[in-house]
Amino acid sequence: MDEKLLKLLSEINYPDMERDIVDFKMVKVAEFTGNDEILIILKNITNEEKFNILKKNIEDKMKGEFPEKKVTVELVKKEVKNIEVGAQLGEKEKSLSHIKHVIAVGSGKGGVGKSTVAVNLAIAMSKKGYKVGLLDADIWGPSVPTMLGTEDEHPFVNEKKKILPIENYGIYMMSIGYFIEKNLPLIWRGPLVTGALKQLMNDVEWPALDYLFIDMPPGTGDIQLTLSSDAKIDGVVIVSTPQKIAYIDAIKGIVMFQKLNIPIIGIVENMSYFQCPDTGKKHFIFGKGGGEYVAANYNIDLISEIPIDPKVTIQGDEGVPITEGLPGSPVTKAYVAACDKIVNFKYKAK
Ligand SMILES: Nc1ncnc2c1ncn2[C@@H]1O[C@H](COP(=O)(O)OP(=O)(O)OP(=O)(O)O)[C@@H](O)[C@H]1O
């Protein structure tokens, strides 16, 4: 930038303030261009009215000093980083690329049963004879260690300095929960969280698995973006519950994954209904048809409807998932049905 011009600009205050625009770091460009022109480009100004006042003040000041020059004053708009479709999916080798199918289990909303679904899909898939892993990407609220009865385990590191996954029920798993003290909240900012996630992907000796399920945190934030840009994700399972307030958030998740060019395998509607054990009658406690509505309107498969069963919670809390503890239950059957859809999904060729 031209020092002389900067000096002049530093004599111009931001309207109604006592600080000048150079001090405010609002000057992006201040140059004499080839054709007798002075070009000033300002940044970080969102108020159009204030910009117009500044533009006039700058033009007057420059004209006073350099009457023969043409003065152009422009504003760069604040850059809004848009997710470019497929932009991050570059040539560089992605994490987890040695795993046959990496399946993210996500939702827009918290508490709809993502972790429960991820854990039970993993077990149901393993019981079909596949080699299965589970990565807990919920850095703030890891629940995989508890749900799979491994919360007191501590992972070992091998001679290659890679962390060995914990194994239980035939599942290879990893979670930040194995490294932090129980009952302590994790108060981490974005970069630490994404760093931890990358370690769980890259510094863990993940065996060559047929399926690796990833339990995602709720929402559409840093973790989702890091995973989609850094890891090979072959498909996403969206978990929702039947009520409108949940599926509206599920739609946000769907739109995000579509923008990121990640195929959506389908929706699992969790807590779909309660079937009375005495009468066999289905009660739609949380309403009816949410999953169907989303599936129809977003052209996505509804791959399973999982009933409400208090045993899901009991077994999850005790570390014996229902697919492990009650293989014949309607809930387990619903998971097996979802696994069939996941196996038969048409994955993109690599
Ligand atoms: N089908 C079901 N029937 C009964 N209880 C269920 C069912 N699915 C999940 N739950 C219970 O709902 C609670 C929330 O489930 P879970 O922790 O899996 O949700 P989440 O979406 O992972 O939550 P978070 O957003 O906090 O990660 C748990 O107590 C779980 O046992």
Ligand SMILES: [Mg+2]
């Ligand atoms: Mg969870």
